[in-house]
Amino acid sequence: MSTLSPAVLKRKKRLSKLTPYGFVAPATITMLLLVVYPILYGFYISFFDTNLVNKWKWVGLTYYGKAFTDASFTHSLWMTVIFTTFVVLGHFLLGFVFANILNKPIRFKTFFRGVLIIPWLFPDVVVAYLFKWILNTQSGILNALLMHLGLIQEPIGWLTQSATAFPCVIFVSIWKGFPLVMIQILAGIQTINTDMYEAASIDGANGWQQFRYVTLPALKPILTTVLILDTVWVFKQFTLIWLTTAGGPGSTTMVSAVEIYKNAFNYFKYGYASAQSVFILVICYLIGVVFRRLLKDD
Amino acid sequence: MKKLTALLMALMLALTCLSFAGAEESKGYLSTYDVASAGDVTLDVMITSLGDSDGGPYLRGVMQAYMDMYPNVKLNPVECSMNNLYTTLINAVTTNKLPDIFTMSEAYVANCYEMEMGVDNLEELLGQEYISQLLPIAIENCSIDGKLIYMPWQNNTTAVVYRKDLFEQNGIEIPKTWAEYIEAAKKLTVDTDGDGKIDQFGAVVSGTRNDSAESRFQTFALTFGMDFVTVDNGKFVSGFDTPAFKQAMETYVQLGSGETAPAGFVETGYAEAYKMIAAGTACMYWSASNVLGGIYTSNPEMQGKMGSFMLPTAEGVDPVTSFSSVGMTISRNCKHPEVAADFLKYMTSVDNCLAWNQATRRLPVVKDAIEAIVAADETYKGFQDAGVTAEIYPAFAGLAELRDTVAECWQIIVAENVPLDEAVQRAISRAADIVAANNP
Amino acid sequence: MTNSQRARWGSAIRYFILVLGCLLVLLPVSWMIITSLKTMQDITLSKGVELFPNGPTVSNYITIWSEYPMLSYIKNSLISVGGSTIFAVVCAALCGYGLSRYEFGGKKFLLSFLLVTQMFPAVMKIIPYYKILVNVHLNDTAFGLMIVYASFSIPFCTWMMYGYFKTISTSLDEAARIDGCSPLQTFFKVVLPLTIPGLVATTIYAFLQNWNEYMFASVLIRSDDKKTLTFGISSMADAYRIQWNYLMSASIIASVPTMLIFVFLQKQLIAGMTAGAVKE
Structure with missing residues (x-):
């Protein structure tokens, strides 16, 4: 080391300044090429009344103003917030419980873990159809089973009554998504050094205290990431709801993603749908900021 | 063989150039x-x-x-x-x-x-x-x-497909009005295996919100004398603000979620409905003729048991159906x-x-083809009869949204217990907005 | 309560929760399997809890191979999803490492940029993606789909890897640097091996997310022989007809590769940390 001349050191220093950019370049360039254009395009068409081909009528900020006063858009936003809250809570609750148990010395661990991961392996399309069918009022197995067991007399319209449709959709989304959170937490827990638990138990910490003071802080970076991303995904959830209830009955399960899709591809109001999308973008961004403030690590 | 056919074809085509009529017959x-x-x-x-x-x-x-x-x-x-x-x-x-x-x-x-x-x-x-x-x-x-x-x-004339065998067994006349239709449905709503639970329902009605049920309602509304939109002096006019719409909506909900229909109105789409007919759970459904294909594929035993008749109408409305x-x-x-x-x-x-x-x-x-098909299989008779009374809708760019309005209307009545009057009022104002947005 | 009693109760509760969870997962899945063993007629006509009016049949599993080009569905999925996963994970590992180890101008911005790109509703991205792919003549190709999928995975994978790298002490890097390793060597030889569980989890995630993607494939792919597995499966259900038996048997076949990958890689997942690593 001592043999290096000042010039070489200087060059090395300049090089090392560039090092981080080298690491982040491949990902950044790909994203710039592929994601920025779609978003800018969406932003652009939100100022037009357009069919995307030969009708481009400038409407300025009209659609943004309209979104503010549109009762169905505010309703769908509110439904989205409730939906997201319950689903993310469900994901984390189940994810934490199962990851913790699976991290303990238990028998048939591989089997249990294998089973619990299953929902994640099926495409959304299949999960949606599967549950739509299980929950069908007339020919669904759930009603048939409950009636067979004498638990209910009349078939229940699981997805056709406001009171049950929303909880059912939330359940299906939790069912589909919790394994991802579970696996991320499990992987995170396994990167925690076991020495720390030993030290904690020598200090007399019980299970909860170990969890609270060892597991949770160590998992914080990974949890923050999973929490933010899971929230964003659930916020945008489309396929599961679209295929099970399509936002219905009435507008009981009408979340923003479904509403935007209907506006764009059923009613051909691309401009308005884009303006709504920009709103969603801003809202998601704010959620991200709030989460990071709340969970600031260090 | 293929070569020979090709050669023959080429020969025929050569002839085509000389005489169109000759080629027509051969091809x-x-x-x-x-x-x-x-x-x-x-x-x-x-x-x-x-x-x-x-x-x-x-x-x-x-x-x-x-x-x-x-x-x-x-x-x-x-x-x-x-x-x-x-x-x-x-x-x-x-x-x-x-x-x-x-x-x-x-x-x-x-x-x-x-x-x-x-x-x-x-x-x-x-x-x-x-x-x-x-x-x-x-x-x-x-x-x-x-x-x-x-x-x-494709000829999507709407008519009612029904269990002809059950109508004959029970001596039920083909209904001409919706009141008669409901009567017929009541007679067919029975417990066939005597376990105390009704397992055969008179009529099934689609209540999903996916454009298919809505288009069925649009035809249904015609039989009450209600058009979704009409064109007047080059401007679109909404037909929602009429007593006929409310009456149609009331009857539709009654048919869909009343005693004569299987439970699950809101999630019963086209595919669910024809499966119920195939399974013998329901006896009547209105649709284009392809529903017969669905029924027969699901249950081949239904061949020969099905028939079709023209859509009934409300009191005082002439027979009418939609064509698309x-x-x-x-x-x-x-x-x-x-x-x-x-x-x-x-x-x-x-x-x-x-x-x-x-x-x-x-x-x-194709006119000749329809004649040949109906002559060979009278199951399609109702579709052919209905064809005479068929109407088409004006081309309207907001149609999908307008249709969504009616599905929202019956869904909030059935699933959220919103009173009929209030739901209809909401539909009227939403329809007015849609029509206004599509008028120059 | 003595300690051993408490431990026994604790483990009983644990097993109870696990079994309950497994039941919640397995009941719907078993219905899926049962359906895949039925004929379409039995599905339509059977009433109540009657499972197999005419006995179970494996014919669906045989028929779908001839009714649908399942082999090419699988091949296409493997190419586009496999390729995008490798590409995304490599980009993400590098990027995550760079973000976790260096302070540099634009770092904050980059982090939120990656996140924000995830927040724009996906349905509104369909048309622009199609335009991009047409412009570079990659529409209707597995390669085009691969690039699109990679762009879906990179943000999440980067954030995940960033999270994992942060759990590893920087003292390891310093030690390696003192030993004369270049930044890339430090990354590959010292830090990356320690994040294998995280890397595997991220890989599995990226693979599954895209393996299960349907909406974009259905728009960006047109030819029958270029469809992906989910796209192919979903064409067994549309407004007119849902082929439950095919849908379910194809779904089960579609999840075999992911199951295999999972079973194979979960050894890595549970391998845990390299013994003796310097920890905080």
């Missing part, structure tokens, strides 16, 4: 273009039925037969489900990549016209002689401002529109229409 369709000498032609054919398990294989067979007839033509089948059709088309049109032939329906025809997706001269390409073979109402349905936008193919047609158009990007038109004419020859009907139970719009 069984109205060809007016010399396809064989058009050079190498490749066409992408995107017809939604290609993905269906019944219509798909048949359609591929027709394409193959056409290619065998003209070895210089290559037809590429491109699958696309009806649900994805418009998304696919809008993507394709923004990049000038439309398939040469693609499915078009009344729901999108206004947009297709506005975006100039199709060729300019479809009428000319098909020829007056060909067009005169088709039902006039079908031509009207596929035209805007007197200009043919797409070629009609899903068909095909030729893309403005197509390099060989004459060949594309020739293939479409081949595809809809009388013989091919009959085979198509056998495969899917859909009725064609």
Whole structure:
């Protein structure tokens, strides 16, 4: 080391300044090429009344103003917030419980873990159809089973009554998504050094205290990431709801993603749908900021 | 063998140049273009039925037969489900990549016209002689401002399909009014196996919110004398603000979620409904004739047990039903529109229409073919009768949204217990907004 | 309560929760398997809890191979999803490492940029993606789909890897640097091996997310022989007809590769940390 001349050191220093950019370049360039254009395009068409081909009528900020006063858009936003809250809570609750148990010395661990991961392996399309069918009022197995067991007399319209449709959709989304959170937490827990638990138990910490003071802080970076991303995904959830209830009955399960899709591809109001999308973008961004403030690590 | 056929074809085509009439008879369709000498032609054919398990294989067979007839033509089948059709088309049109032939329906025809997706001269390409073979109402349905936008193919006249055997057993008359329909439904709502639970319901009604149930309601509303939109002096007028709409909505909800219907109105779509008929759970449903295909595939034993009759009407309204047609158009990007038109004419020859009907139970719009089908199988009688009274809707770009309005209306009544009056009021004001937005 | 009693109760509760969870997962899945063993007629006509009016059949598993080009569906999925996963994970590992180890101008911005790109509703991205792919003549190709999928995975994977790298002490890097390793060597030889569980989890995630993707494939792919597995499966259900038996048997076949990958890689997942690593 001592043999290096000042010039070489200087060059090395300049090089090392560039090092981080080298690491982040491949990902950044790909994203710039592929994601920025779609978003800018969406932003652009939100100022037009357009069919995307030969009708481009400038409407300025009209659609943004309209979104503010549109009762169905505010309703769908509110439904989205409730939906997201319950689903993310469900994901984390189940994810934490199962990851913790699976991290303990238990028998048939591989089997249990294998089973619990299953929902994640099926495409959304299949999960949606599967549950739509299980929950069908007339020919669904759930009603048939409950009636067979004498638990209910009349078939229940699981997805056709406001009171049950929303909880059912939330359940299906939790069912589909919790394994991802579970696996991320499990992987995170396994990167925690076991020495720390030993030290904690020598200090007399019980299970909860170990969890609270060892597991949770160590998992914080990974949890923050999973929490933010899971929230964003659930916020945008489309396929599961679209295929099970399509936002219905009435507008009981009408979340923003479904509403935007209907506006764009059923009613051909691309401009308005884009303006709504920009709103969603801003809202998601704010959620991200709030989460990071709340969970600031260090 | 193939070579021999090709040789024969070539010979016939040579004759075609001399005399059209002779070729017509030998090829069984109205060809007016010399396809064989058009050079190498490749066409992408995107017809939604290609993905269906019944219509798909048949359609591929027709394409193959056409290619065998003209070895210089290559037809590429491109699958696309009806649900994805418009998304696919809008993507394709923004990049000038439309398939040469693609499915078009009344729901999108206004947009297709506005975006100039199709060729300019479809009428000319098909020829007056060909067009005169088709039902006039079908031509009207596929035209805007007197200009043919797409070629009609499927005949979606709405009529009621019913369990003829059960009607006969119970001595039930064909209902003429909705009151009689409800009476008939009540008689058929019974507990067949005596376990104390009703397992056969009189009538099933679709209540989903996916454009299919809504289009059924739109036809239903006609029988109450209510049009969704009418055109008055070049301006659209909403028909929601009428007593007829409220009456129709009330009856629809009663039929859909009352005692004579199986539970689950809001999640009963087309596919669920025909399965109930197939399973013997329900006895009546109104639809286009392809529902028979669904019923027979699900339960072959239903063949011979089904019949059809014209939609009943409300008291004092003349018999009426709706007509619409899903068909095909030729893309403005197509390099060989004459060949594309020739293939479409081949595809809809009388013989091919009959085979198509056998495969899917859909009725064609070719007059001679309909006659032949009804003569052979009286199950379609009701569809033919209804055809006389059929009306078409004006091309209206906000139709999908307007239809959504009625589904929202009955869903909030049934699922959220919103009072009828309030739900109807909401529908009226939403419809007014939609109509206003589509008026210049 | 003595300690051993408490431990026994604790483990009993644990097993109870696990079994309950497994039941919640397995009941719907078993219905899926049962359906895949039925004929379409039995599905339509059977009433109540009657499982197999005419006995179970494996014919669906045989028929779908001839009714649908399942092999090419699988091949296409493997190409586009496999390729995008490798590409995304490599980009993400590098990027995550750079973000966790260096302070540099634009770092904050990059982090939120990656996140924000995830927030724009996906349905509104369909048309622009199609336009991009058409412009570079990659529409209707597995390669085009691969690039699109990679762009879906990179943000999440980067954030995940960033999270994992942060749990590893920087003292390891310093030690390696003192030993004369270049930044890339430090990354590959010292830090990356320690994040294998995280890397595997991220890989599995990226693979599954795209393996199960349907909406974009259904728009960006047109030819029958270029469809991915989910796209192919979903064409067994549309507004007119749902082929439950095919849908379910194809779904089960579709999940075999993911199950295999999971079973194979979960050894890595549970391998845990390299013994003796310097920890905080």
